[in-house]
Amino acid sequence: ETGVTQTPRHLVMGMTNKKSLKCEQHLGHNAMYWYKQSAKKPLELMFVYSLEERVENNSVPSRFSPECPNSSHLFLHLHTLQPEDSALYLCASSQDVSGGSYNEQFFGPGTRLTVL
Amino acid sequence: AQSVSQHNHHVILSEAASLELGCNYSYGGTVNLFWYVQYPGQHLQLLLKYFSGDPLVKGIKGFEAEFIKSKFSFNLRKPSVQWSDTAEYFCAVNARDSWGKLQFGAGTQVVVTP
Numbered sequence: 001e002t003g004v005t006q007t008p009r010h011l012v013m014g015m016t017n018k019k020s021l022k023c024e025q026h027l028g029h030n031a032m033y034w035y036k037q038s039a040k041k042p043l044e045l046m047f048v049y050s051l052e053e054r055v056e057n058n059s060v061p062s063r064f065s066p067e068c069p070n071s072s073h074l075f076l077h078l079h080t081l082q083p084e085d086s087a088l089y090l091c092a093s094s095q096d097v098s099g100g101s102y103n104e105q106f107f108g109p110g111t112r113l114t115v116l
Numbered sequence: 117a118q119s120v121s122q123h124n125h126h127v128i129l130s131e132a133a134s135l136e137l138g139c140n141y142s143y144g145g146t147v148n149l150f151w152y153v154q155y156p157g158q159h160l161q162l163l164l165k166y167f168s169g170d171p172l173v174k175g176i177k178g179f180e181a182e183f184i185k186s187k188f189s190f191n192l193r194k195p196s197v198q199w200s201d202t203a204e205y206f207c208a209v210n211a212r213d214s215w216g217k218l219q220f221g222a223g224t225q226v227v228v229t230p
Contacts, residue, residue: 004159040125040222041222042120042206042219042220042221042222042223043206043220045217045218048217056217090159090160092160103148103210103218104150104162104165105218106162107152107159107160107161108159109158109159110159
């Protein structure tokens with residue numbers, strides 16, 4: 001496996017379900033990110049982890065709960081979601097979170113989430 | 117706060133036509149600039165990036181972009197497009213003096229007809 005992988009690729013869930021999205025990076029990076037991609041809107045940064053510590057929580061509702069057990073894995077736990085949460089959820093990683101050249105982010109294929 | 121504006125949401129052109137996609141950002145400090153591409157059914161991939169040096173940057177698949185600091189712009193160009201360039205293109209910016217948060221534009225859907 002190379003790059004950034006995400007599972008599952010597609011997920012359909014009801015509003016009362018609890019599910020988790022998984023991201024794994026095989027690049028030896030120290031920073032990982034969750035983004036939300038909705039139609040006709042810019043990618044929205046949700047969470048950032050650097051060396052397993054959260055450095056950014058971009059006003060995301062508490063029904064989204066991230067977890068970063070180590071620098072290679074990132075989870076997004078979902079519970080009591082709303083239909084408007086349906087979107088493509090992208091994971092990314094970078095060498096670090098500095099503003100320099102190491103901040104090039106590599107993206108996974110995303111999880112297409114549908115909330116019924 | 118920084119923001120990124122992409123001028124066109126949807127572009128349709130024929131093969132061999134030239135492509136230029138506009139990108140403007142609002143931030144007064146030093147920035148890093150990126151263009152990402154998302155082909156149908158595929159993940160976001162880096163097309164090219166600018167950190168410093170020559171403001172004319174060459175990327176993969178014949179794309180280039182020019183950073184014009186005075187205009188806060190980073191427009192993407194390709195002299196002759198192919199059908200395989202059909203994709204969505206995203207401009208992104210991060211402020212050098214911040215921790216590197218990427219701000220994306222809304223994207224431009226490009227359709228190249230045979």
